[in-house]
Amino acid sequence: MQLKLKNPLVFFDLETTGTNIVSDRIVEISYLKISPNGMEESKTMRINPGCPIPAESSAIHGIYDQDVANAPVFKAVAKNIAKDIEGCDLAGYNSNRFDIPLLAEEFLRADVDIDLMKRKFVDVQVVFHKMEQRTLSAAYQFYCAKNLDDAHTAEADTKATYEVLKAQLDRYSDLQNDVEFLSKFTSFNRNVDFAGRIVYNDKDEEIINFGKYKGQKVEDVLRNDMGYYGWMMQGDFPLYTKKVLTNIKLRMFGK
Numbered sequence: 001m002q003l004k005l006k007n008p009l010v011f012f013d014l015e016t017t018g019t020n021i022v023s024d025r026i027v028e029i030s031y032l033k034i035s036p037n038g039m040e041e042s043k044t045m046r047i048n049p050g051c052p053i054p055a056e057s058s059a060i061h062g063i064y065d066q067d068v069a070n071a072p073v074f075k076a077v078a079k080n081i082a083k084d085i086e087g088c089d090l091a092g093y094n095s096n097r098f099d100i101p102l103l104a105e106e107f108l109r110a111d112v113d114i115d116l117m118k119r120k121f122v123d124v125q126v127v128f129h130k131m132e133q134r135t136l137s138a139a140y141q142f143y144c145a146k147n148l149d150d151a152h153t154a155e156a157d158t159k160a161t162y163e164v165l166k167a168q169l170d171r172y173s174d175l176q177n178d179v180e181f182l183s184k185f186t187s188f189n190r191n192v193d194f195a196g197r198i199v200y201n202d203k204d205e206e207i208i209n210f211g212k213y214k215g216q217k218v219e220d221v222l223r224n225d226m227g228y229y230g231w232m233m234q235g236d237f238p239l240y241t242k243k244v245l246t247n248i249k250l251r252m253f254g255k
Contacts, residue, residue, distance in 0.1 A: 001169040004177045005036040008088040009122070011165075013157040014099045015061040017049050021101045021195060022238050025049035026074055027063045029081070029103075030154035032162055033088065043084065044155045046071040061152045078110035086114075089179050091122040093136050093161045096186065101194035101238060108239040116194070120179050124165045126186035131172060136160060143167035193241040206248055218248050 003009060012031035018024035030044040046063070048071040058064045092099045100121060107114050128139045140148040140160045144167050150156035169177050175185070189209070190200040198218060199209045206218040213221045213228070221228055232245055 001166050001177060002038060003034060003166065003169070003179075005034065005089075005179060007120075007179070008036065009034045009091055009179060010085050010088045011091045011158050011162045012085075012095070012099065012103075013092055013154040013161065014102060015063055015152070015154045016102065017051065017053050017057055019098065021098065021105055022236055024102065025051060026102065026106055027053060027057075027068055028061070028154045030158045031081075031084065032158050033084065034162070042155070042158075045077065047077070048073050061154075074106045075110040078107060078112040082107065082112050082114045089120040089122065089183070090116070091124060091161065091165065093139075093157060093164075094123065094125045096121055096123040096126065096188065097196075101240070104194050104240045105238055108243065120183035121186070122165070122179060122182040123186035124161050124168070126188070127168050127172075127175070127182070128164070130185075131168070136164070139164050143171065193238065193244045195238045195241055197237065197241045198244055206244075218245070219252055222249055222252065 010031050010033045012029065014026050015028040016024050016026055026047045027049050028044070028046050031042070033041045035041075046068050048068045050073055053063065053065055053068070090100060100116060104116050107116075124139075125136070128134060128136075132139070132142060134142065136157060137148040137151050140146055140163070143164050144160075146160075146163075148156060148160050165182075169175055175182070189196050192198040192200060192206050197208075197210055198206050201207045208214055208216050208218055208221055213225075229245065229249055233242055
């Protein structure tokens with residue numbers, strides 16, 4: 001089944017130094033842009049993370065320090081990547097919980113002003129887990145009857161994810177071939193930040209989603225605990241989470 005698109009949809013995958021969206025860095029990015037007319041454009045590039053790649057990460061994706069020694073740092077290519085995905089919705093495999101939050105962190109570190117929250121996100125892993133509960137390699141075999149021989153290379157994973165989503169739409173009649181529907185279907189929460197530390201409640205109010213203040217309105221917490229903002233800003237939280245918290249604080253002062 002071909003995708004019905006109102007906006008271009010970019011399937012992408014990241015290979016990284018690890019799984020911590022705050023401290024880890026991109027070593028490879030691959031994306032496949034699908035236009036509403038069906039035209040496909042792809043790009044893959046290695047990134048110098050500016051730090052050693054842990055051996056356990058290299059063992060998974062096969063990218064070593066020497067492979068990225070002459071590659072550009074993310075800041076050098078960030079504006080071009082942002083331009084490539086401008087006006088596009090985003091899709092990936094486990095992308096809502098990892099790839100999109102980490103990409104947002106890299107853009108912030110590179111001082112590139114791109115508001116990913118304006119886009120719709122489709123996480124193919126969530127469709128698979130809700131329907132079948134397996135991994136990307138198993139999903140590729142299950143839906144496409146193919147072996148993912150180059151698993152854990154960004155380009156192979158990106159193309160496989162695109163094929164899997166199309167096959168999922170063919171298989172499940174209750175899935176709508178519509179990015180807005182798929183975005184809502186694959187969302188775990190109505191996140192205000194990418195990491196889900198702050199979420200919206202049913203009244204569209206920002207709510208703390210972790211720790212001792214979980215379930216409480218952000219504005220109430222900031223008003224009643226003056227030290228909370230400083231603790232968050234100095235803590236090991238994603239830059240985008242800190243940006244969201246700062247915006248809420250500035251909005252409060254503007255009232």
